[in-house]
Amino acid sequence: MASRVLKSGIYSVGAIDWDRRIFDEIIPLPEGTTYNSYLIQGSEKTALLDTVDPTKIEELVTNLQELNVNIDYIISHHAEQDHSGSIQGILEIYPDADIITNPKCKEMLKDLLLIPDEKFITIEDGETLSLGDKTLKFIYTPWVHWPETMSTYLEEDKILFSCDFFGSHIAESNPFVTDEALTYRAAKRYYAEIMMPFRMFIQKNMEKLKDIPIEIVAPSHGPVYKKPELIFEAYKKWISDETKNEVVIPYVSMHGSTKEIVYYLMDILVKNGITVKPFNLTSSDVGELATSLVDASTLIIATPTVLTGPHPSAVYAAYLTNALRPKLKFVSIIGSYGWGGRTVELLKGALTNIKAEIIDPVIVKGFPKEEDFKKIDALAEEIIKKHKENGLL
Template identity: 55%
Template sequence: MDKRKLHPRVHWLGAIDWDRRLFDSLIPLPDGTSYNAYLVQGNHKTALLDTVDPAMAHILLAQLEDVEKIDYLVSHHAEQDHSGTIPLILERYPDAKVVTTAKAKPMLIDLLQIAEDRFVTVADGESLDLGGLSLTFIHTPWVHWPETMVTYLPEAKMLFSCDFFGSHIAANDLYVIDQGRVHEAAKRYFAEIMMPFRTVIEKNITKLAPLAIETIAPSHGQVYDRPAWIMDAYRDWVSPTPHNLVSFPFVSMHGSTRIMVDHLSASLARHGVRVELFNLAVTDIGKLAMSLVDAGTIVVGTPTVLLGAHPLAAYAAFLANALKPKARFLSIVGSYGWGGKAVEQLAGMIPNLKVEVLEPLLVKGVPRQEELAQLDRLAATIAEKHSHESFRA
């Protein structure tokens, strides 16, 4: 794609990756992604903000063919999908300096073997004059690595946010057109990589509040020309108050656990509690992560395998522990044939979760009427807990 104008002296550059379906050999990309870079041309100096994934370096280099000089290459984040093409840019523009945080400098040296004399480190709030345009650098640690920062262009009221407010989505549209689609992609992005750092991100959102922001230009996904809604969404996602929602990952081998899952879900619905079910044998794990952004309670359903939880249920517990959602309650339901320690195993896998564990229920074989009644009592307890905590609707 060619350069695309955002402002008389600001252009989008980068590559649309329509085919990529997995990120970091871990994160599903159902809608592909993009790698966004931005060219800011002042009266005296020119800055390139971020680069692209090395696999698409040729596209960025072609877009820069008519750019005679780059004075500054701003690196917001050392991860290679943004920084990986920096060595090629520095080779083409031998006088360019890499502008980054003091924490990012050694990371970029380690990851990309960039010579130390090519760097200029900037303090939080420091500005760089390009002539008629200026770049102000704002440190935003743990969005989502420790070295990250964003750049503000006050003359255009434009925030270059890197992974902050990003979304993995491939689209020809420069600006957000389908807000619903982008909201889902941005929530998935937040859930999968940002959620563990939500308390720090909340502080960084507050840090940006004094800025007049009319455009947010992230390094993945489309540009927000009406950014209020994505900032409001982030405020909800980082808020410590969960929603009146049970996130319910489960797996069932011979049907007993599924009977319990369906009964508890129906009982929760009768009590006015929303439930989202995720059959771990077939689910998109990103959808489960998105549910965990909002959930007030997590219930894991598992049969017993070799005296422990089913491996898929163990993975769900591991994922929840890693993502550190704001859920306040957790329970476990399931079945066994002759014995086991599934409850103890799963409970031991969630040390990062600050939750109250509600009475688990494991039944031998198919659940009987008295055990279904116990599930009804669990549903009533969850509903009462949600009501007392004044969860969001």
């Protein structure tokens, strides 16, 4: 894909990956993605902001050669290879370029890419770099989503180059947001899968940005925002402590017993005005499950007993939830067993990061019977009560 103009002297020169369907061997990419690299031409110097995934270096090089530029600086916001992996290749073409980054990122790049120490110029939080008629201000934004990440603010044009912060995985030919609803959904999924564990750090980083006049947000994945309020307001909601009147139920059922319990419980909750989002763990998109956890108030993991513990898919759902640290208010466990086991104990032990109230689990023997359905009735009543007490219903 050819380079695209963002503003005078500012270009998007990265690559679009239409075909990539998994990221870091764990995150599904149903919409593909982009590796956004930006070129800023000042009256005296030229800076390249990040590179691209190594698989796409030819596209980056072609775009730079077509612009017929010399690169003085390579700004590295983040050491992960989808941003930094082509730095060595770019240095081979532009050997006089210096790498501008912070001390933590410098050490990571040396370890990951074996770049020699003398190629680096390190900067501190708030430091500026003049390109002549354009000034870059560097803003440390740690833990979005690695400890060394930072952003660059182009003062004259009021553009924030935010790296992974505010990103989304969408492969689009237009560099700017064209479909706000699609971008919102993709950005929420990106937040859920990558940023949600760092919610408290994001709150602090958002605070650092609040007094900076920003007219454009240019992340390292997904489209560029000409209306920054779209993504800023979304992030304010996602990182807040507010939850919605929603119950998420990841479940797996081997012989129908657990599914019977799940559907019985869902029917009661829906009839009482609660939004229920079930996910059959044998077929659901894990990214959709993660996204549902951004706003949910209650999580109920439903599983049969395999040998003496929960089904491996339920274990993974618990592990994922624990890693993502959503702002859940309530958690419970339902399911079935044949002769016994430690399902509840093991799942509770897998959710140590979740600071939610545990509502008494319901585990039934075999196919649910009348007395079991009464226990599910009681669980449903307790969930409804909790949602009402918290102003969700």
